[in-house]
Amino acid sequence: MNDNVLAQLAEVLESRKQAEPDSSYVAKLYAKGLDAILKKIGEEATETVMAAKDGEKDKIVYEIADLWFHTLVLLAQQNLHPDAVLAELARRSGVSGLVEKASRTH
Numbered sequence: 511m512n513d514n515v516l517a518q519l520a521e522v523l524e525s526r527k528q529a530e531p532d533s534s535y536v537a538k539l540y541a542k543g544l545d546a547i548l549k550k551i552g553e554e555a556t557e558t559v560m561a562a563k564d565g566e567k568d569k570i571v572y573e574i575a576d577l578w579f580h581t582l583v584l585l586a587q588q589n590l591h592p593d594a595v596l597a598e599l600a601r602r603s604g605v606s607g608l609v610e611k612a613s614r615t616h
């Protein structure tokens with residue numbers, strides 16, 4: 511689990527760059543462009559805030575999954591890998607291993 515899920519999803523998101531817009535949600539989002547991706551991130555962030563204010567734990571998890579998913583779409587659209595974000599978090603918190611892993615893959 512954990513960062514493997516992000517890496518596997520990143521691979522799928524990369525592959526969607528070759529897909530026809532009508533064949534996939536992500537391919538359609540790429541075709542709509544950066545502003546459409548940013549709009550989804552804004553919407554999902556708002557839905558996350560509303561779920562937290564309502565105190566609905568299941569909904570918080572669900573909305574954060576949507577939010578993380580759309581930030582992963584943004585990373586892919588910008589030709590960035592989630593390892594770059596994990597490495598930045600690891601660098602900030604002093605967790606070893608990830609920084610090295612990210613520098614090997616990029």
Ligand SMILES: N=c1c2ncn([C@@H]3O[C@H](COP(=O)(O)OP(=O)(O)OP(=O)(O)O)[C@@H](O)[C@H]3O)c2ncn1[C@@H]1O[C@H](COP(=O)(O)O)[C@@H](O)[C@H]1O
Nearest residue numbers: 519522523526533534535536537538550553575576579580
């Ligand atoms: N993990 C996800 C995932 N999480 C969320 N979503 C989509 O994100 C959208 C969330 O937006 P909303 O909650 O606003 O729901 P909505 O009203 O249907 O959204 P819109 O149509 O208005 O954008 C929904 O359409 C969800 O289906 C996802 N769509 C795809 N994936 C995975 O991404 C990969 C590529 O997906 P496809 O491009 O569909 O093949 C596959 O592994 C999928 O399982």
